[in-house]
Amino acid sequence: CDTIEKANSFITSLPTPMCLPNYVAGKLGLPTLDATATFIDSYEPKTGKLLYRLPRAQEKDVESAIRHARDAFQTWSKATRNERSGYLRRISELLQENRELFAVWESIDQGKMIERARIEVDRAISNFSYFSTYIIHEQTAARMVDGVALTYEHRSPAGVFALISPWNMPLYLLTWKIAPCIAFGCTAVAKPSEITSMSAYLLGILLQKAELPAGVVNIVLGDGPTTGAALVASPLVDGVSFTGGTQTGIAIRRATAHQIRKHLSLELGGKNPTLVFADSMAPTTRERTIRIAATAAFENQGEICLCGSRIYVERAAYKEFLALFTEYVANKYVLRETMGAVASAQHYSKIRGYLQLAADEKVTFNLGSVPPPVEEGGTQGYWVSPTILTDVAPDSVLLKDEIFGPVVTVCPFDDEADAVRLANDSEYGLAAVLLTTDGARMRRVGEQIEAGLVWVNCWLVRDLGTPFGGMKNSGTGREGGEYSREVFTVARTLHLPA
Ligand code: NAD
Numbered sequence: 001c002d003t004i005e006k007a008n009s010f011i012t013s014l015p016t017p018m019c020l021p022n023y024v025a026g027k028l029g030l031p032t033l034d035a036t037a038t039f040i041d042s043y044e045p046k047t048g049k050l051l052y053r054l055p056r057a058q059e060k061d062v063e064s065a066i067r068h069a070r071d072a073f074q075t076w077s078k079a080t081r082n083e084r085s086g087y088l089r090r091i092s093e094l095l096q097e098n099r100e101l102f103a104v105w106e107s108i109d110q111g112k113m114i115e116r117a118r119i120e121v122d123r124a125i126s127n128f129s130y131f132s133t134y135i136i137h138e139q140t141a142a143r144m145v146d147g148v149a150l151t152y153e154h155r156s157p158a159g160v161f162a163l164i165s166p167w168n169m170p171l172y173l174l175t176w177k178i179a180p181c182i183a184f185g186c187t188a189v190a191k192p193s194e195i196t197s198m199s200a201y202l203l204g205i206l207l208q209k210a211e212l213p214a215g216v217v218n219i220v221l222g223d224g225p226t227t228g229a230a231l232v233a234s235p236l237v238d239g240v241s242f243t244g245g246t247q248t249g250i251a252i253r254r255a256t257a258h259q260i261r262k263h264l265s266l267e268l269g270g271k272n273p274t275l276v277f278a279d280s281m282a283p284t285t286r287e288r289t290i291r292i293a294a295t296a297a298f299e300n301q302g303e304i305c306l307c308g309s310r311i312y313v314e315r316a317a318y319k320e321f322l323a324l325f326t327e328y329v330a331n332k333y334v335l336r337e338t339m340g341a342v343a344s345a346q347h348y349s350k351i352r353g354y355l356q357l358a359a360d361e362k363v364t365f366n367l368g369s370v371p372p373p374v375e376e377g378g379t380q381g382y383w384v385s386p387t388i389l390t391d392v393a394p395d396s397v398l399l400k401d402e403i404f405g406p407v408v409t410v411c412p413f414d415d416e417a418d419a420v421r422l423a424n425d426s427e428y429g430l431a432a433v434l435l436t437t438d439g440a441r442m443r444r445v446g447e448q449i450e451a452g453l454v455w456v457n458c459w460l461v462r463d464l465g466t467p468f469g470g471m472k473n474s475g476t477g478r479e480g481g482e483y484s485r486e487v488f489t490v491a492r493t494l495h496l497p498a
């Protein structure tokens with residue numbers, strides 16, 4: 001298919017399941033289908049039905065994609081920034097034209113509500129438009145040193161990148177990597193999650209339509225242990241930008257430990273705190289406090305790495321907060337109407353396991369319950385009701401592990417120092433939400449929280465130029481604006497005679 005429209009009618013006309021192709025050297029096609037070829041089934045979260053298959057790209061397929069990316073790097077890295085900017089602009093325009101198609105398929109593939117999918121497609125569009133202008137306006141520093149030498153920083157593209165993304169915001173997170181990678185003159189072999197590969201396939205068609213030179217972006221489909229691992233370990237790959245779980249991040253770091261020159265950016269898991277101070281529950285701000293705490297907990301079924309899944313409330317306001325919060329969540333997040341299904345049967349079972357543990361630990365379910373086991377070959381989908389847990393023991397794994405679903409704990413704290421201690425009592429350090437009306441406290445507490453992103457009286461507000469990334473086991477490196485430039489370029493300092 002050479003157009004999105006044709007692709008859409010092609011997909012819908014196919015008998016289920018269709019098999020998604022890779023996008024390599026500007027062409028859509030299946031990898032070598034010999035006796036060793038294997039496929040992965042991908043299911044629709046809202047129904048549990050088989051949606052499509054994808055080939056599990058093997059080492060030789062991955063290597064072929066990397067070689068095409070290396071060839072393309074020879075010319076792409078020398079293209080002018082205006083040329084590169086023009087391609088990024090064209091891609092963002094095409095995404096805009098096909099916004100609804102991407103949103104519909106993202107919602108079907110991931111389980112999210114269509115409204116949420118539209119927001120993410122808009123953010124994917126911004127990824128391309130932002131970096132298309134960033135590279136035009138970026139500045140580098142030049143300095144005269146004691147009248148003896150003029151020094152300046154020269155940046156060159158770092159090479160071929162492995163771009164690996166997770167299933168929770170498939171298109172948005174994939175484009176958050178592809179856009180800066182190609183804007184800064186690198187080429188890519190991207191691998192989306194095997195659970196949600198549809199939008200990556202559609203993006204391949206769109207890149208063809210944008211006439212992006214062959215090999216600049218290649219998309220290989222497959223799982224982590226076979227496809228992802230081969231991609232990361234290849235000595236022909238100069239850098240890895242990875243978003244996913246902390247354990248996978250550790251595996252990638254281990255696999256590349258001997259390749260010192262390889263650039264690594266790891267955006268990993270989180271167990272983010274939301275701190276509710278009693279002052280934010282005053283009549284004038286109460287509604288906003290409840291809304292932000294609820295949105296941060298349950299948006300996209302709680303399947304956003306930045307979700308606030310540990311809520312701590314100042315003791316004086318605890319009872320009132322819990323009553324209003326529970327009522328708000330029960331009314332606002334209704335399965336199938338305003339809240340989608342979780343992404344896969346495997347993920348459903350993981351969440352269910354934690355809820356069974358909560359029941360075993362005699363934790364109070366203010367809302368929600370333990371869902372039934374997933375049906376083998378079932379067609380009911382993967383639905384988990386919004387769940388609010390209280391009376392959780394301080395040492396429970398429910399407060400430590402990333403559940404990554406519509407499950408939140410609510411616990412009291414005594415004073416500011418206690419709030420900071422509880423917020424930081426985690427191996428993770430990705431994000432935090434602070435709800436207070438005290439201006440001095442916003443800074444005082446905000447600067448003590450061990451998290452890469454702190455939102456005060458808001459959540460998920462993003463400026464693509466600010467550093468994005470986590471502390472502690474939530475990752476290394478930052479992305480966004482000049483921070484992405486750090487990931488995708490190498491710096492040298494030149495000293496010229498004055
Ligand atoms: P995951 O780590 O299981 O998989 C992520 C990607 O890595 C997938 O494409 C997978 O196929 C691939 N992969 C798996 N093993 C690999 C290996 N050994 N080598 C190379 N690639 C491999 O994560 P997931 O379950 O898809 O996503 C959920 C996780 O992602 C959560 O922990 C969430 O917090 C995190 N996340 C983080 C951010 C962030 O910006 N920090 C954003 C979104 C999601």
